Amino acid sequence: MSQGLDAFWGGFLQRLGVKYTYPVVHTHKGAEMTPCGLAMIAHYCSQTNTIHLNMTQMNKLASRIGDSAAYFSLAHEYGHSVQRHLGMLDKNLPVVVLELQADCLAGVFFSATKQLGLLEPGDIEEGVIMATMTGDNHYEDPSHHGTSKQRAKAFLSGLRNPTACFQ
């Protein structure tokens, strides 16, 4: 399922004059130590341009919510790899800014998938549920990813308009 993401972001970045080195997608079955720290569910390590996916968790999401919930996680991590290629990760931005942008970029990808006629009914809602579920209210925590409302809003804004992610 990552080929679609590779092709889409490869084309997107090419139009911006950036060559996309596809991230390696490494699947595993529990928490895993990576050069960037512990990967619990889905995790992007920029040092190695690798997405680590805990398939036990991915399968749980897919069976509890739907396949697009797991797909949202993967699309979000791809968003981080796109950020890396655009130099966003070198700008010392607050984590929450980068996380919401990754949610927005996940929305861009869902929109492209929709235009290809490849989304099933309910897929967008599953993405929204996932974005909402992964929100948190730990504002003071440096790893704060955004509230449920912010994350769902970021996903939906990317879905509507890709340029919204870069404002």
Ligand SMILES: [Zn+2]
């Ligand atoms: Zn993230």
